[in-house]
Amino acid sequence: VEPALLARFSKLGSGTRAIGVWREAWAEGAVAPCVHLHGVSDPGNVGTVIRTAHALLGGSVVFGPDCADPYGPQAVRASMGAVFAEPLLRGGIDATPAPRAALVAHGGEPLAALDGMATVCLGAEREGLPEATIERCDVQVTIPLRDQAESLNVAAAAAIALHRLCEGDPQPKPSGNPLNARDSHGD
Numbered sequence: 001v002e003p004a005l006l007a008r009f010s011k012l013g014s015g016t017r018a019i020g021v022w023r024e025a026w027a028e029g030a031v032a033p034c035v036h037l038h039g040v041s042d043p044g045n046v047g048t049v050i051r052t053a054h055a056l057l058g059g060s061v062v063f064g065p066d067c068a069d070p071y072g073p074q075a076v077r078a079s080m081g082a083v084f085a086e087p088l089l090r091g092g093i094d095a096t097p098a099p100r101a102a103l104v105a106h107g108g109e110p111l112a113a114l115d116g117m118a119t120v121c122l123g124a125e126r127e128g129l130p131e132a133t134i135e136r137c138d139v140q141v142t143i144p145l146r147d148q149a150e151s152l153n154v155a156a157a158a159a160i161a162l163h164r165l166c167e168g169d170p171q172p173k174p175s176g177n178p179l180n181a182r183d184s185h186g187d
Helices: 003-009 043-056 073-079 131-135 154-166
Strands: 034-038 060-063 088-090 100-103 119-123 139-141
Touching: 034 043, 043 060, 043 073, 043 154, 100 154, 119 131, 119 154
Parallel strands: 034 060, 034 119, 060 088, 100 119, 100 139
Antiparallel strands: none
16 A cells, blocks of 8 residues: 555554454353453453453453444554454443453452353443443452552453463364464463
8 A cells, every 4th residue: 555545544653554443242142251341441442352352262252232343443443453353343231141240449259259251241430341241240259459550551460360260271263274374472
């Protein structure tokens, strides 16, 4: 692609001079292990959660109300291509497999309560999950923080929770996935 043309469509100052065109691929049904996002409006966080889910789970990511578009430029960039390999769905909490765990900032069970959960639910950083979503979950889980810390970024909290969810049992990566051929440096 000519540099002047690409400059009109890309926010990157450098990089490859290519444009990809694809259809948004929305999956039909969620499979465990699953991540459910509600109100996560920052596209960088959305892309990072997709990337983390792809790296650790091999399940589904379900986008509830008020989430950033996972196919928007910032989310795609933050996902480092995982958006093209991870099953993405739109739906409410009932579109996710049970049992479910709600990640809450305070007062929940320790991370060990994630053992055996099929879905981890995360909300917006300020508001958290709505009460109606929390009520549909089987357990509330809180990541322990030092006294001086108020909270974690939602993408960081997702990484901790998803690592615990799959700890000791990494999920197999699908064969034939071009993302699997990437180097092992996480770049």
